[in-house]
Amino acid sequence: MSTRSFVARPTETGYAGIYVHFDGYPSSRLPLLLAAYQYRFNRDVEAMSVHLIDEVTIAWDELGTDLLDGAPKSLATQLAGRERWPSRQMENVVNADGSPAEREVITEANSRSLVEWGYVLRPEGIEVISLTEATRGPVIDWNTDPHTRFSDHLSLWLPGQPAPATRPPRSAPSPAAPSPASPAARPATHR
Template sequence: MTSSPTCTSTTSSSAPAPCVQPRPSLPATLPPRRSPGPGPCPRSRWHRPAAPADPFSRKVFPLSTRSVIARPTDPSSRSRYQGIYCHHDGYPDHQLPLLLGAYQYRFARDLDALQHHLIDAAHDWKTLGLDLLDGAPVHITAPFARHSYYPSAAFDNVITTDGSPAGPSVITEDATSYLDWGYVLHEHGVEVIALPWYDRGPLVDWDTSPLARISESPRLWAPGRPAPVQGPRTPPAMTTALPQPAAMPAPSRSTSR
């Protein structure tokens, strides 16, 4: 039996001894992380973008939540999917609305055109953005515009060891150990995979509203359970009618005397 670490202090002029705390373990609700695959990491996890113009804006300075946008591959291959790298804002509540909106409006439900635009690009993606919602009605795009969504951007500041610009990454199922989320564009919907813990995930139907409420908690995206997606919030009904004053009761006979 081991004793718990304690902190020691001293009254002398020397600095106090450091207190070493145990490293916290993963929550019990999540399985252990999957073992790393053999594939190399094409992008450094220590990449840092330039300082934001507004340090208080979450969307101006997106976090490096790495994801893969992929298409399913032939079942006879060694990988279920193959896709391209996206560096920023890989959480489902950012990526899913853009993918759903792009399919429903900009690409008019043409899955091949959507896959070609995103996965067959000549570059990796720095982030996916508001341009994917081109053609959507104002009530769809307005909530995203208010949260400082910007157009999609290419990951074009990466070079190879010989100094030439880097091409797009080709990511397969066995090379995802450095990624946080995966989005596989199937015929009937988007498979969302919390990659550090699972190798599969629930399917979100293509008819889902881009305004749906989407959880970003990895434990809720476990395979075999419904996708944690709820319908859009219904705004309260607004009315301009003024309340009518209550009718005055008729005076009683005793009061009129």
């Protein structure tokens, strides 16, 4: 089952972006986007936006581990496990009448009916919008550690509220005393 989301850039009136079909929850999307910004795109939000939004023909089926290129191996392994897969665009998509589908830009006007989560790549960080709860959301600073664990609870991602996240432990707990406040990181799901 998919968790529909979008990745967008800010506009004068809101945002404009592209649909992403799989793995839209903050717990998997935010660490991937933060790591991509910090390592693959060398902290260049415009280069990242061009790649994720402008260079897509129709939409993304899924964002892959190629976005972790340049990241430390330990981080890539934590976020994706040992498996590697490329980002995949949707292909051979047709409308109900059989005509080829065209790219649909996701904006604040049409996003609520299309997706559950939105990620706006702002100069200061990633705005996370829980579209079933709000039309705006908190902004996660670009300097946030990609190891950070983010909540997937829709109602916690509200404007003016702190981001629902916990920092990872500095060192691993001993096997005899696991920390209940630090659940194991869930690797990104590959479809």
